[in-house]
Amino acid sequence: MFTTLLGEHFVHTALLAGAVVAIVSGAIGVFVVMRGLSFAVHAISELGFTGATGALVLGLSPVVGMIGGSLAVGAALGVLSLRGRERDSAIGAVLAFGLGLGVLFLSLYQGYATAATNILFGSIVGVDDAQLVALAGVAALVLVALAIVYRPLYFAAIDPEVAAARGVPVRGLSVAIFLLVALTTAEAIQVVGVLLVLTLVITPAAAAQRLTVRPGLTVLLSIGIALVSTEGGILLSLAKDWPTSFFISAISFAFYAAARLRSFLAGT
């Protein structure tokens, strides 16, 4: 059963889509963790749900609605450039209202309930060729943008005051990172779903940063962990009929737990 599935086209598409999303999530995750944006990512993701359900009600593609919702929140958070507790509570308030809207849209939507379930929990095996091309296109855009802003972005994340003194456009980069995070989130939602985006965007990066202090290696390790988690999760879900998202989150959490255990044993 498992080996026959491996020959199926939809499985290949799923594995490719998973790889694309894992690479981009793992890379952006390092900056998300460094800037303390986990909660913001969660909010961007849930507002993607609001956008997707809104699009369903209007008879549009949920993916378009999702990207729209994520980008709108990402742009707003970037432009407002709130800090610390203020950002925390502002995100909480917007997130709660956004979810309320999502619930309303869902009740207004008369179509299949699976569309909503897929948004919430992911539907990697349902990815078709056209979707894969779109995923790869957006991922390429994010990765190229990330490569261009990489050094100033790292500088600004670590030491905003000095970076600004050296002429780094700190404010503009803050907006840029939120937009890239929003695009990445919209990608990750299609694999693991709204509720599990953090498992690809946060967990691998959080594990990687416990394994090394070298900036470049942190990014590569984070990508590697995201890749192994995603591909491993997809393969395991073929062998045992449990949700893919569960396996992906379980593997990436295992990496995180192992990394924490390692630093605990090393006494750091």
Next chain:
Amino acid sequence: MTQLVVSVEGLGLRFGDRELLRDLTFELERGEFLAVLGPNGAGKTSLLRILLGQLAPTAGRVVLDRSRIGYVPQQRVFDRDLPLRGRDLVRFGLDGNRWGVGRLPPADRRRIDDVIASVGASALADAPLGRLSGGEQQRLRVAQALISEPGLLLADEPLLSLDLAYQQVIVSLLDERRHSAGTPVVFVTHDVNPILNAVDRVLYLGPDGWAIGAVDDVLNTETLSRLYGIEVDVLRVRGRVVVVGTPDAEHVHHVH
């Protein structure tokens, strides 16, 4: 050698009813070492932020080239789990403002090693930045500012949490830079003594005004009493400057 690098004219800064700077005017020449002194809240850090272009003054104007500023900010301890080594922090001074991902050429790698050695931090180069002490991080910050080949150095309490030996290392590095490359230094500090041998002029920001000039022309009983609006004594004890009677130096009295 009288090339102006910074020109500050009629500078005023006010937050609501609180006036921090009033009609502040001074110029900074190539190679000059200026110490900025004054009690907490007198506007020392604000002045640096105005020079950096990060804070807009409420009056007056500032003329300087902001493209090559080396900045050592007031100590702010880094997050413990930051994925960054000491050498990565220093590297930001070299190429942190450049776009793109780039491998470091061997020559630049050597420059980084050299500047880290010059602040006595070679053993810290590969250590996680977040696990270093405040003083160790501070030395790396100075290295970062120096490696950027700055045309102007702005340092905000760079000697904080450094022991005497490293204070002297940092001061002589800044001193050397202004002599060899003509980079003027604006050095904000609460204690002038560690830099007495290097400093050309002192800018004192007091509660009742400001004064600028050679060390002895500013740090004397008459001038500081005027700047504080109360009786303040300035003594010279074994070559050190000791200020007695300022409101924020109450602890000095308790020692007696």
